[in-house]
Amino acid sequence: MIRPFDILELLPQRPPFVMVDRLIYYDPVVARSEFTIRPDNIFCTGDGRVEEAALVEIIAQTCAARMGYREKTEPSRDGMVKIGFIGMIRPLHILRAPRIGEMLTTTVEVKEDIFSTTLVETFVEASGETIATCSMKIFLTDRVPTTA
Structure with missing residues (x-):
């Protein structure tokens, strides 16, 4: 079981650009998050669709939450959440866009x-269905x- 943290303690992102509700699993190799797509999400279009780019951001922020959790819980770390940058994404396979109201794992x-x-x-899964995969550096x- 992981130690509970408010997600804002683990991420450098701030609302309205937070795309992870909670980190639900962590070990040194695997991390898992959950996020529910709400109608006011910045990736939702006016016609009820969710842009596929949301999936890339959810993946990146899950990586950030993992790194933030590691910083906060491993004794050899300084406890400070740091900024990271995506260096590579490939191959990115988006099988379908997420839907408003879906909880993504x-x-x-x-x-x-x-x-570094x-x-x-x-x-990324929705109701047990894989909807996106990729390698990310x-x-x-x-x-x-x-803080501004």
């Missing part, structure tokens, strides 16, 4: 974690978010 599995670079394999900086 996103899993990231670390394949390589060298210095992490390579993950990911998949994330570069973690030493920068921490600023």
Whole structure:
């Protein structure tokens, strides 16, 4: 069982751009998040659709939540949530766009974690159906978010 944190303690993103409701699983290799697509989400279109780009952001923020959780819970870390950047996404397979009201479960599995670079394999599910997969490379900086 993971320690409970408010998701804003783990992510550098701030509303309205938060795309993870909660981190539900963490170990050094695998992390899993949940997120429900609400009608006011910034990726929802006026015609009731959800843009596919939401899936990339949900995956990236699940990676960020994993890294934030690691920073907060591992004794060798400094406890500060840092800013990361997507360095690569490939191959990205979007099988379908998410729907308003769906709860998405996103899993990231670390394949390589060298210095400040992490390579993950990911998949997003809705009601047990895989709707997106990709490999993503994330570069973690030493920068921490600023509060403005």
